[in-house]
Amino acid sequence: MVVDELSDGWDLDFFDHIGQHRPGAGSAESGIVVVGADGRVGFSNDRFREIHALPRHLMLVGLDYGAMAQNLADHVHRLGLVGDAGAFCRTCFPEADEAGEGARLFESAAMRIEAEVTSIAAGGFVLVHRVLQDREQLRRIEAIERRFADVMEAFADWYWETDADHRFVYVGNPVGEHTLLRVDEFVGLRRWEVPGAVEPPEAPFWLNHRRTLDRREAFRDFRYARRVENDAIAHFSIDGKPVFNRAGAFIGYRGVGREISHLVEMERRVAESDRRFRDIIEGSLQGVMVHVDGRIVFANPKMAEILGYENHEELLELASIHELFWPEERSRLEGYRQARLMGEPAPEEYELRAMRRDGSMIWVENRARTIEWEGRLAVQATIYDITERKKAWRDLERAEQRLAGILDIAPEAIMSVDEASRIRIFNKGAQRLFGYAEEEMLGQRVERLMPGRFRGLHEKRMAEFARSDIVSRPMNLRGEIIGLRRDGAEFPAEASISKLKLDGHWLFNVTIQDITERKRAQADLIAAREAAEAANRAKSEFLWNMSHELRTPLNAIIGFAELIGGEMFGPVGQERYVDYARDIHVSGQHLLALINEILDLSRIEAGVVELHEEAVDVAAELDGAVRMLEPRARRERKTVRVAVPRDLPRVRADARMLRQIFINLISNAVQYSEDGGEIRIGAGRTDGARMAITVADDGVGIPEEDMERIFRPFARASQVASKENQGYGLGLPLARKFCDLHRIALDIDSTVGVGTTVRLEVPSDRVL
Incomplete structure (x- = not known):
């Protein structure tokens, strides 16, 4: 019984009452409702729901019994299962004081229900509904x-x-x-x-x-x-x-x-007078005949039917009994007949090929014995047609041969073990794996194939598995084990086990694979991964150190270029030199920004970056990034539109990193928009108290095949790879790294020739 609903506080002793209401003849499993002393439903099973076509979400436990009865009556009436809801309610939902009055029967065109109420000693009662077959059934x-x-x-x-x-x-x-x-x-x-x-x-x-x-x-x-x-x-x-x-x-x-x-x-009374007839008729459900000196003197109708003759009289006209059997069988049969007549041993039951009247061959089983017929020694033959049985045996033999072939060619080791842990099947895969011949292992305990330290645990687990409810799963237990070869070598293995009950006894089927090479490959893979990680860390540390080393002279170059370009210590004398100094200053600033981005990436990959979190004004940071990049946008005749609400909350973040994320995303939007294009920036709260920030452009777009590539350092989309002055491919990778550190989701939606939208989603625990 599957319990659907059970009210809290119920004593499970009420199942003793439920057990009295097993399904009767002509019924399916009973639907059961238990009502407490307070008149409310405390339990109902799944079958009760099925009988009345109740939806799973509708709860019955806790309902007043009378209200539940009326509701169910209305429900089955609406479904068209009953015509008179009142009659259904009165018949199928008796009151507690009607317990012991026997079962009531309700019939409609769609159902026949037998209802019965039984009292519970602790108070309340059990209502049982049994569905009887329909009238036609x-x-x-x-x-x-x-x-x-x-x-x-x-x-x-x-x-x-x-x-x-x-x-x-x-x-x-x-x-x-x-x-x-x-x-x-x-x-x-x-x-x-x-x-x-x-x-x-x-x-x-x-x-x-x-x-x-x-x-x-x-x-x-x-x-x-x-x-x-x-x-x-x-x-x-x-x-x-x-x-x-x-x-x-x-x-x-x-x-x-x-x-x-x-x-x-x-x-x-008739034992003596009817002895001859009794001898012949014995086994008369099959073909029976008697022959004397090879001539048939009696045959019953069944014999004629088996051999394809119209009547048994036709058999009496044959010159010899041998005409009924396949040519290759005749010498054997004649030898048997002669042996019986001489009183010598001859088989009494044997199989042979018979010939039907149309010349076709059938297999028969013949039971022969010597009798007396009219004072002469004769042979009585009782024939059974076993053609179908022979065919079934041949099919079985072929199936067994195919199974044996499958077991032999299977690369895995396959064994069958009985309840005493003795091996009954040991295929060629097992022979190759463990180094034993089949005849050496059949009848041996399977523990012989594992190291001694595992044998006790194995016996315990096998016993637990045998007692478990898991019976007929093809593969129900997997795990790494240690096998023991004939030469004493141990090896790691992966095994699966299933069990099947045959003739009341468990048979355990085990499949084993040697995973030595897999373990070695896994170890090599782990070592290679660790080496790659170490190399990556070394690379990051090198870039970090190099970036530090480059920034010092670069800052000096930028400083001197600024002094010369601004003629801080007097006129340079040549205007061209001033222009050169300004070019040096601009190029130095660009190179410094690149070095800073490389340094940030290196610090993140080296695992030395730290977040300096504070309450950051998102609107202010977006405004600052826009002001920084707006002059460039104006030069390229591009419009930047910002839609940020005034009451946008602050977020808990590293201000420098968040500012860099905004700068990189807006810079990309400006870079990859066509002249005269538009960049749209928005921010706001979403469902679930999260914050969404979007940067959209109507630029060239990013092909689908480049979506993963653009997040790799120094990689760019194929659409812009040939454009001049389009950056070094560090903006998006660095933005993604900074977002990951803050658990901020970064998603890109882009269509080539239409534009790109980058969406940031700040988790609710960072929104203040």
Whole structure:
């Protein structure tokens, strides 16, 4: 039972009451509702919802019982399942004081529900709804039952079933055996325990039968006798076959019985006069014939049917019995016949190829014995057509061969291990992996293939796995293990295990792979990655140091160029030199900015950067970046539009880094916009208390294939790689690094020929 809803505080002892309401004949699993002493629903199961087509989100627990009943009645009425909601409510939802009055039946065109109320000792009651089959289905079942009853009446007196312990669990229409006990008194007894048996339970007669049952074999015409009324002896004949569930586990026997007292008496009276007929007719459900000196003197109709003749008289016209069998079989059969006539041993049961009248071949099983026929020695043959069985065996053999071939060519080691940890299958992959031949390992314990230090833990885990509910998963446990080769060498392995229950016993299937090379490759990969990381750190440290070394002389050059260009110590004398000094100053500033960006990237990659966080005015920083870049935009006839609300909150960030992010993004937008273009800058709060900042342009755009490339240092989009004076490809990588340090998301949406929009999203915990 799947529990759908259970109110807090309920004592789970109420399941004892629920257990009384198992599904009955003609019903599916019961729908159950438990109502407490306060009149409110405390529990309902999934089946109750299914019966009434309730949606999963609709809660029943906590509802008043009366209100729930009325709501459900209205619900099924709206769905068209019932016509009269009131009648449905009154019938299917009895009150607590109606407990014990038995089940009520509600019928409509769409459903038939049986409702019953049972009291709970602690207060409250259990309501059970059972869905019965629809009328058409019931009519079909009744028709099947009538046909079954007719067949039973024609061929048997009663039908019986036993459990796995051979105790009766059902006896139907016991015409013969009811003469001493009622039907219900059979239940729980074994056949040899039923009072009145002529033979005691310990007699060999019963012991042989019990051994047949223990071997799970079908049996036919098992006869026994019981003393019945007036001390008379009644004889019975029983047919039975074992029954197995879907998992292959034995669950009992099922069969029929006949009262054959009259037959036993008849057999006794006609034993002598009818001996010849009895010898021939024995096994008459199959083909039967008698031949004397190779000539057929008797054949039953079934024999003619098996061999393709219109009637059995045609068989009597054959010159020799050998005409019924394949040419290659005839010498063997003649040898058997001669041996029987001479009193020498000859097989009584064997398979051979027979020839039908149309010349086609079939496989038959022949049971032969020597009898007397009209004073002469003869051979009686009982023929079974086993063509289909042989075909099935051939198909099975081919399937087994294919499976064996698959196991042999599989590169993995595959083993099957029984409950005693003994190896039953050891394929070629396992032989190659462990170095043992198959015959060396079959029957050996699997622990032989692992180091001693792991064997105790392995046995414990196998026992836990066997007890677990995981039964039929193809691969249900994976993990790295250590294998032990024949030469004593250990190796890392990866194994999978599954279990399957066959004939009541677990079979564990294990697949093993040697992962030595994989482990070695992983170790090499880790070492290579660590070496690459070390090289990258060394590169970053080198660039950092070089940037420091370059900045000192560069600052001096910029300073001297500024002094000369401004003629701080008097006229230079040549105007051209002044222009040169100003060019040196501009170029130096550009180079210094580049070095600063390289230095920032190097510090981040070297892991030495620190955030100096403070409350930063985003609007002010955006305004400052725009003022810095606006002169350049005007020179190139580009418009910068800013839409930032006055009440934009501050954010917790490193002011220098945030300012650099804005400068880099706006600088890129100005750089890659066409002359006369427009740059749009916006900022504002988003859902979830985050802040979004956007920089958009109507420039050349970025191709999709360049989206990852543009975030690599010194890389640029192919659309602008050929343009002059378009930067060194450090702006976006540096902006991304600074954003990552602040956990600020940076996304780019770009279309070639339309423009690019860069969106920054500041997390809510940084918005003040």
